[in-house]
Amino acid sequence: MPLAAASTRLAPAPGWQRGYVFSGDNVRLCWREHHAPGVDDQRPVLLCLAGLTRNGSDFAHLGDSLGRDWRIIAPDLRGRGESGFARDSLSYVPLTYLRDLSLVLDAAGVDRFVVIGSSLGGLLALRMTTAHRARMAGVVLNDIGPELEVAGLNRLRANVGRGGNWLTWVHAARDLAVRNAGIYPDWGLHDWLAFAKRLCRISPQGRIVFDYDPRIAEPFRLPHGDAGADDWAAFDQLRGLPVLSVRAALSDVLSAATQTQMGRRLPGLQMVTVPGVGHAPTLAEPVAVAALAEFLHKVEQGEG
Template structure:
């Protein structure tokens, strides 16, 4: 059963209203857990995660601008990492967080890496879910091509079946119940009635610019975490994070532990037994 949370909101510097769920559990002295979702995802991705860890930790699950219950940006070119970094720094201030462990899936993990530039004094550790300093170009192309495609399904069942068809290679062992739950995390009921993706299609705009997907030197960003606990979770079928990249991360970072989740692509839900065991061990370092 999901623990109780409060819906919290704040305004960004360019007047976009951000939403986050605040699961105010945990005892004093432990850092909060800031859970950052992937490119097209939102706060609902971490419902099960909060159910496991909110009794021990305060869990904060935001939706980036343009996703979930957060507002859409007037300027689509603000859908970029620099703006997300500014937004999350503002969120940590608003939530009055002194110490935080970041759990980031895909884009959320990259933002977690980069947040250390401005929030180093706050960040106690980082868990990266199926992302690393090097990412497979073919996997990135798959994500880019699929952005905003489809939608307008007449029912949840239709949406779940279509998403299952599109993503069968990512979760080959899922049944219909899992696809339905997945669809309800990814989508919403539109005002007009049909089921729609729960994100602004304009989040793709920066990726369509020349060099819009050009990467920063994320290995240097990873190096900044050398003195703190790290966890890398990888889907065995991932087309984003290669096994050799994860191995290189582990060799480079003495405080990093790594786990591979079998039978899953990009990205693990963090509900898989292997992921849960790794998270339990990682978060056990913080009390």
């Protein structure tokens, strides 16, 4: 049986259901799905991929804004959320994630999809062009691109796998606010509480802890652990698709120069900068909401 994190989690957001499939190495993979009655099944599915330490709950707000018109699927990558922990920590790498996503797409009966990828999820979106380019109807790259800033990568490597153990949700929220003050400088306690409840779970001991396997940090911290991947070549494969690049104004991962280069390299790229936030926007910011609505209208109209 796959290893799993015994825990108590908050009830799923209204309108969301769970689906499960097992990987080849016997890890239970979970995806969260919003499929409201009356949704036009001829439209592509919105496949939402979260960042390194995050899970599908990051996209729960899309159920309110887009769920009446679009089927939404938000997988928990292995080692996160309600997906099982892997026995081999070296399976926490993009190649394995991509194999897992293929299983999820098939199990969920997804034929054509738009990828909305935040951070690591955006890198996976780029690399999905290898096996799934013909099924992709569009791509949203949330504060990520083919070239990443060293400072941001070093910060992420230093933070992933760091412990967190709190008595209450308020304690967790206040600590996370201190750790991430430069990313969401305008947030109040209500925002940090919501953030904590997306990122954390209640352990069997009744403490608040991070909702991911800390061993996901092991391959991520290896020097040149992802050598050989040419994300600019993968980016070029998006030509002919609607693509939206969302950049955080305070980002230390995606520079303005890289986003500009992306625009030169991919004619028709829709670009937007979200003011006042760092890596990565939640996509609930008004600027991001408007850009996503415009982008999905473009997808619906079948524009390239």
